[in-house]
Amino acid sequence: MSERLPEDELTYYTGDACISCTSCMSNCPVMEATQDYDGPKLVAPAHGRMHFSEEDIERSLELCSNCKTCDRSCPNGVSVSTLNLLQKGVYYRTHKHPMRDLMISRPEPLAKLITGLPMGASLANMGIKVANSLGMLSMMGLAGKRTMPAYTNKTFLSRMKSIKQPKSDKKIVFYVGCSINYNTPEIGEAFVKVMNHNGYEVLVDPAFVCCGSPLIVTGYLDAARKNVDTNVDRLLYWKQEGIPVVSCCTSCSYALRKEYEELYGEKQMKEAGSNVYDAFEFLEMLDAKGQLKTDFKEESIRFMYHQPCHLKSAGIGTPAAQVLKHVPGVAVELADAGCCGICGNYGYRKERYDVSMKVGEQLFKRILLSQPDSVICDCPTCRQQIEHGTHKEAIHPIMVLARNYKYE
Amino acid sequence: MIRSDVLVIGAGLAGLMAAYTSAKQGKKVTLLTWGEGTLTVNSGTIDILGFDENHKRVNNPLQGIDNLPADHPYKKIGRQALQEGLASFLELTKQHELTYIGSMEANQPVVTAIGTKKRTAYAPLPMVLSEQALTKKKIRAVAIKGLKDFYGDVMIENLKKSFGPDKDYGVIPIDTGLMGGRDITIQDVARYLDTPQGNADFLSQLEDLDQDTLLVLPPIFGSHGHTVYQTISQEMKATMVETTCLPPSVPGIRLRYAFRDELRQLGVDIVESSKAVASEIEGTKAVSVIANSASNQRRYYADRFILATGGFYSGGIEMRDFEKPIEPIFHLPISFVKGEDQWTNEELFGSKAQGYAKTGIETNDLLQPVNKEGQVVLDNVYIVGRNLAGFDFCFEHSGNGIAIASAYKAASVGMGKEA
Ligand SMILES: Cc1cc2nc3c(=O)[nH]c(=O)nc-3n(C[C@H](O)[C@H](O)[C@H](O)COP(=O)(O)OP(=O)(O)OC[C@H]3O[C@@H](n4cnc5c(N)ncnc54)[C@H](O)[C@@H]3O)c2cc1C
Ligand code: SF4
Numbered sequence: 132m133s134e135r136l137p138e139d140e141l142t143y144y145t146g147d148a149c150i151s152c153t154s155c156m157s158n159c160p161v162m163e164a165t166q167d168y169d170g171p172k173l174v175a176p177a178h179g180r181m182h183f184s185e186e187d188i189e190r191s192l193e194l195c196s197n198c199k200t201c202d203r204s205c206p207n208g209v210s211v212s213t214l215n216l217l218q219k220g221v222y223y224r225t226h227k228h229p230m231r232d233l234m235i236s237r238p239e240p241l242a243k244l245i246t247g248l249p250m251g252a253s254l255a256n257m258g259i260k261v262a263n264s265l266g267m268l269s270m271m272g273l274a275g276k277r278t279m280p281a282y283t284n285k286t287f288l289s290r291m292k293s294i295k296q297p298k299s300d301k302k303i304v305f306y307v308g309c310s311i312n313y314n315t316p317e318i319g320e321a322f323v324k325v326m327n328h329n330g331y332e333v334l335v336d337p338a339f340v341c342c343g344s345p346l347i348v349t350g351y352l353d354a355a356r357k358n359v360d361t362n363v364d365r366l367l368y369w370k371q372e373g374i375p376v377v378s379c380c381t382s383c384s385y386a387l388r389k390e391y392e393e394l395y396g397e398k399q400m401k402e403a404g405s406n407v408y409d410a411f412e413f414l415e416m417l418d419a420k421g422q423l424k425t426d427f428k429e430e431s432i433r434f435m436y437h438q439p440c441h442l443k444s445a446g447i448g449t450p451a452a453q454v455l456k457h458v459p460g461v462a463v464e465l466a467d468a469g470c471c472g473i474c475g476n477y478g479y480r481k482e483r484y485d486v487s488m489k490v491g492e493q494l495f496k497r498i499l500l501s502q503p504d505s506v507i508c509d510c511p512t513c514r515q516q517i518e519h520g521t522h523k524e525a526i527h528p529i530m531v532l533a534r535n536y537k538y539e
Numbered sequence: 540m541i542r543s544d545v546l547v548i549g550a551g552l553a554g555l556m557a558a559y560t561s562a563k564q565g566k567k568v569t570l571l572t573w574g575e576g577t578l579t580v581n582s583g584t585i586d587i588l589g590f591d592e593n594h595k596r597v598n599n600p601l602q603g604i605d606n607l608p609a610d611h612p613y614k615k616i617g618r619q620a621l622q623e624g625l626a627s628f629l630e631l632t633k634q635h636e637l638t639y640i641g642s643m644e645a646n647q648p649v650v651t652a653i654g655t656k657k658r659t660a661y662a663p664l665p666m667v668l669s670e671q672a673l674t675k676k677k678i679r680a681v682a683i684k685g686l687k688d689f690y691g692d693v694m695i696e697n698l699k700k701s702f703g704p705d706k707d708y709g710v711i712p713i714d715t716g717l718m719g720g721r722d723i724t725i726q727d728v729a730r731y732l733d734t735p736q737g738n739a740d741f742l743s744q745l746e747d748l749d750q751d752t753l754l755v756l757p758p759i760f761g762s763h764g765h766t767v768y769q770t771i772s773q774e775m776k777a778t779m780v781e782t783t784c785l786p787p788s789v790p791g792i793r794l795r796y797a798f799r800d801e802l803r804q805l806g807v808d809i810v811e812s813s814k815a816v817a818s819e820i821e822g823t824k825a826v827s828v829i830a831n832s833a834s835n836q837r838r839y840y841a842d843r844f845i846l847a848t849g850g851f852y853s854g855g856i857e858m859r860d861f862e863k864p865i866e867p868i869f870h871l872p873i874s875f876v877k878g879e880d881q882w883t884n885e886e887l888f889g890s891k892a893q894g895y896a897k898t899g900i901e902t903n904d905l906l907q908p909v910n911k912e913g914q915v916v917l918d919n920v921y922i923v924g925r926n927l928a929g930f931d932f933c934f935e936h937s938g939n940g941i942a943i944a945s946a947y948k949a950a951s952v953g954m955g956k957e958a
C-alpha cells in the first residue's frame with residue numbers, strides 16, 4: 132500500500148548532490164560551539180553514505196542537534212540533518228541507549244500517566260523539584276541545571292470540552308501536541324479564541340498522537356513509526372474532508388509536514404504534510420486574502436521575536452512578526468541571532484548542556500542587550516531555553532493576539 | 540511577507556544588494572532564498588574588471604569598461620549606476636565595521652590563498668598591500684598548527700615569485716589551542732581571535748617580530764568586521780596582510796554578516812528555505828512568484844521583482860537538454876552561444892572566455908528582460924548579477940562589481956532616484 136517517493140526525492144540520495152561547498156560547515160552552530168564536532172558536510176553527505184553499516188558510527192554524530200541550519204544553508208537541497216538522524220536510527224537498532232533516553236523521548240505516555248492521576252501534576256512538579264535538588268536528574272543523565280517543564284492540572288483536551296464555540300462552516304483541526312496539552316494549555320485556549328474571533332470553528336481530533344519528534348531525535352526511528360502512521364492517517368482523513376490541520380508548535384508541525392517524508396520516504400507522508408499549517412502561517416494567509424480581523428486594542432509593548440529553527444526550515448518566513456504588525460502599539464524586533472541551542476531534548480541531556488548553552492549565547496546576548504519587555508517565540512523548547520538563558524519571560528505570539536482582540 | 544513592494548529572489552551579493560537598495564528607499568522588501576546565499580564562498584574582494592575581451596590585463600577598470608562590447612552588462616548598467624552602487628556598498632560596509640579600500644580607476648594586488656597575486660578594484664582592509672608593506676625586507680608566512688587549507692611552504696614558494704628574490708622569506712608556526720578535535724578551519728581560528736583569550740594568545744606568539752616584517756596570514760582576524768585586525772595591528776610592530784582563502788571564506792562571511800544585520804534593521808523579510816519555482820503573469824506584468832515551502836507552495840505578490848538567482852552556476856538558469864537553457868521562474872528568453880565547438884574552450888584558463896559562461900538573460904538598459912527583437916517581455920521584472928547575459932565573471936574578473944552595480948540599478952530605476 133505504502134508507495135515510495137521517487138528515488139531523487141529520497142533523503143539518502145540527496146547526499147549525491149553535495150558539491151562540498153562548505154556552506155553548511157560555515158553555518159553549523161554546534162561547530163561554532165565546539166571543536167569536537169566534525170561538522171555537517173563530513174558527518175552527513177561524506178561519512179553518512181559510506182557508513183550505513185550497523186557497527187560503525189561517526190564519532191561525533193551524537194553532537195548534531197538536529198537544528199537543521201545545515202539544510203537551510205545548502206544550495207543543493209541536501210537533507211544533511213536527516214542523513215544524520217537516519218545514521219543514528221541505524222546505529223541504535225543494535226546498540227543500547229543510555230537509560231534517560233527512554234524518558235526524554237517519550238513525553239506523551241509519561242505526561243498521560245502524570246496528568247491522569249488525581250493531583251498527579253502537582254505531585255510530579257513537586258517531585259521534579261525535589262529530585263532535582265537531590266541531584267537525581269543529573270544522576271539520570273539529565274541536565275540538572277535546568278528546570279523541567281511543569282505539568283498542568285487540567286489538560287487542554289479536557290478544557291476544550293467546556294469551551295463554547297460558535298458554529299461555523301469554516302473549520303480547522305487543531306493539532307494540539309504534547310507541550311500544549313500537558314504543560315501550557317493556555318496557549319491552546321488562546322488559539323481557539325483567536326480562531327473563533329476570525330470566524331473559524333476549531334475541531335480537535337483525539338486520535339492524533341505525539342508527533343514523534345522526541346523519539347526521532349533520540350534515535351528511536353522504529354518506535355516512532357507507530358506515531359507517524361497514526362498521524363499520517365489522520366492528516367489524510369482531514370485532507371479528504373477539506374479541513375486544514377493547524378499547529379501552534381513549530382517542531383510538531385515540521386515533523387508532520389516534512390520530517391516524516393524525509394525519514395521514511397513514502398508518498399502518502401508528503402501528501403499528508405501538505406495539509407499542515409502553522410498557526411501564524413494560517414493567519415498570515417487569511418491576512419493576505421483580506422480576511423484577518425484586525426480590531427485590536429492598543430498595547431504599548433516591545434517584543435523581541437526569536438524565529439525557531441524548525442520554522443525557518445518550513446520555508447514560510449516570519450508569519451508571526453508579520454501578523455503582529457497589525458496590533459497598534461506593539462513593536463516586534465527580530466532577534467536573528469541563530470539557533471537557541473536547546474533543539475528539542477538535546478539541551479536536556481546532561482552531557483550536552485554546555486554546548487547547548489554555548490550555542491544559545493548569541494541569542495541570549497542579543498536579548499539582554501536589547502532589553503525587550505518580553506520575548507515571543509512559537510516553539511516551547513526555545514522558550515524554555517530563552518527563559519533559562521536570560522531570565523526574561525518568553526511567550527507564544529498567539530497570546531498577544533488573544534489578549535488584544537476586541538471581543539464583544 | 541506575502542505582499543510586498545519588491546520581491547528579490549536569491550541571496551548572493553546581487554540579491555542582498557538589491558534588497559538593501561530597495562529597502563533604503565523605504566520599500567517593503569521580501570527576499571526569497573534557497574540555500575544560505577553564496578557569500579560564504581565568495582573571496583570578498585570587489586572585482587570590477589580585471590581583464591578585457593582578449594584577456595589583456597586592465598589597469599583602470601573604469602576605462603576598461605568603455606572599451607567593452609555594447610552587449611556587455613556594464614554597458615547597460617552605465618558608469619553612473621556603477622559609481623553610485625559602489626558608493627552605497629562602501630557606506631553599508633563602513634557602518635558594519637568593514638573597511639574596503641580601493642579605486643575604480645586602478646586595480647591593486649592582493650595575495651591569494653596559495654601566495655600568488657591577483658588584482659582587484661576594492662579589497663577589504665586586512666588584504667590591502669600598502670606601499671609600506673611592499674618595502675618590508677622580511678616576508679613571513681604564518682602557518683597555524685592543525686589548519687587545513689593553508690600550506691606555509693607552498694605559500695613561500697609562490698610569495699618568492701610574487702615579491703621577488705631579494706627578500707628574506709620564512710615560515711612562522713603558531714599554535715592556537717584549538718587542536719584535539721576536528722581539523723581546524725580558517726573560520727575556527729577567526730572565531731578564536733574574536734575572543735579576548737585568542738587575541739592575547741596570538742599576540743604573545745608574534746609580538747617580538749620587528750618593524751621590517753610583513754606577515755602573510757589566512758583571513759583569521761575575526762569573523763565579523765575588521766576591528767580585530769585593527770586592534771591587533773596596533774599592538775604589533777610587524778605589518779600583517781590577509782590572503783584570500785578557500786571556502787568557508789571568512790572575508791565573504793564578514794560581508795554576509797554586514798548585509799544580514801543591515802537588512803534586518805531595514806525590516807527586510809528574509810524567507811529561508813524557499814525555492815521560487817514559477818510565476819503568475821498577466822500581459823507584460825508579473826503578478827506573483829510561486830515558491831516551495833517545506834510542504835506547500837506559497838505565492839508572493841509584489842510590484843517589482845528582482846531576479847538574482849545566479850545564472851548557470853546557482854540554478855538561475857538550468858539546462859536539462861543541451862542547447863535548451865531555461866530560466867525556470869519566469870521562462871525568460873535566454874541568450875547563449877550556439878554550437879558545441881563554441882560552447883567551451885579547451886583551455887580552462889585560456890585567453891578566450893568560456894562560451895557557456897556568457898549564457899544569460901538579455902536585457903535593455905533598464906535591466907528589464909527582452910526578447911530577440913529587443914522588446915521588453917516583463918516590465919516589472921529586473922535581472923541582476925550573474926543572471927545577465929554576455930560576460931564570463933571568471934575570465935574577466937568582474938563578478939562582484941557587476942553584482943553590486945546591476946542590483947543598485949535594478950532597485951533604483953523608476954524610484955525617483957534614477958540611476
Ligand atoms: C568561489 C567563488 C569566489 C568568488 N570570489 C569573488 C571575489 O572575490 N570577487 C569578485 O568580484 N567575484 C567573486 N566571485 C564571483 C561572484 O561571486 C559572482 O559573480 C557574483 O557575486 C554573483 O552574484 P549573484 O548574486 O548574481 O549570484 P549568486 O552568488 O550565485 O547567488 C544566487 C543565489 O540565488 C539562489 N537561488 C537560485 N535559484 C533560486 C530559486 N529558484 N529560489 C530562491 N533562491 C534561488 C542561490 O541559492 C544563490 O544563493 C566568486 C565566485 C566564486 C564561485
Ligand atoms: S543539524 Fe544543526 S548541529 Fe546538526 S549538522 Fe546540521 S547545523 Fe550542525
Ligand code: SF4
Nearest residue numbers: 149150152153155205
Ligand atoms: S552545503 Fe550542501 S552542497 Fe555544500 S557542503 Fe554542505 S551538504 Fe554539501
